Amino acid sequence: MILEVKNLNTYYGNSHVLQDVSLYVHAGEVVALLGRNGVGKTTTLRSLMGLTPPKSGSIVFKDQEVLGRAPYEMAWLGLAYMPDDLRIFPDLTCEENLEIARRVSRHSGYWNKERIEELFPVLRERRKQKGANLSGGEKKMLSLGRALMANPEMILLDEPSEGLAPLVIRDLMSVIKEIRQKGLTILLADQNLKFCRRISYRGYILEKGQIVHQGQMEDIWQDEEVIKKYLAV
Ligand SMILES: Nc1ncnc2c1ncn2[C@@H]1O[C@H](COP(=O)(O)OP(=O)(O)OP(=O)(O)O)[C@@H](O)[C@H]1O
Ligand SMILES: [Mg+2]
Incomplete structure (x- = not known):
């Protein structure tokens, strides 16, 4: 358990x-x-x-x-948490949003930016886009990607x-x-x-x-x- x-x-x-x-x-x-x-x-x-x-x-x-x-x-x-309001940084790019999540994490492991972009190809395509300009679905993916970056x-x-x-x-x-x-x-x-x-x-x-x-x-x-x-x- x-x-x-x-x-x-x-x-x-x-x-x-x-x-x-x-x-x-x-x-x-x-x-x-x-x-x-x-x-x-x-x-x-x-x-x-x-x-x-x-x-x-x-x-x-x-x-x-x-x-x-x-x-x-x-x-x-x-333990990681993906909140219902997603908490994406609107002025940071997709890539920077992932990077910040990595920096605050104490754990490294399987999940890194490359693996997360493999999992969500759309995040690779939107890498240089500001958080504010992502669609609702892309924001969900990014928020989930951020949670994974902590390798929980x-x-x-x-x-x-x-x-x-x-x-x-x-x-x-x-x-x-x-x-x-x-x-x-x-x-x-x-x-x-x-x-x-x-x-x-x-x-x-x-x-x-x-x-x-x-x-x-x-x-x-x-x-x-x-x-x-x-x-x-
Ligand atoms: N910050 C808050 N201050 C006071 N009451 C709150 C607060 N957040 C939620 N509540 C109340 O607590 C109860 C449970 O809310 P909660 O958000 O946990 O429900 P939920 O099942 O997640 O609902 P939803 O489907 O809307 O997301 C509700 O009655 C809500 O009005
Ligand atoms: Mg709720």
């Missing part, structure tokens, strides 16, 4: 957002976090990364209790498929499968059930800050009641 989360409670001010969230991820797994708008998917990922520190609970990452660690410490331990062991992806055209989603699926084959563990929050089913084996469903269902994606996919109750919009 690379990640084991128990009874996580996270607040924004007085608002008790995550309520006793528990989940686990095995090394090498791709696990989906599902649920409608505002149920706490982003808050869960931010809690794990240390960006929104939980008030109580336990987060064991690679056999260490990490609750209360700062985001940079989590990064040093091998596990990566948290917030809404990777959101706003992407079907063809771009297909590219993204094959990229995620390839990343996984290189040994990376992935926890992704996404509302696109079909996308999650194609790339992940297990999933958790959040509702009002609580895990209300978990299981194999194939079972969730076939469970009309669960879909209607927690996922359909």
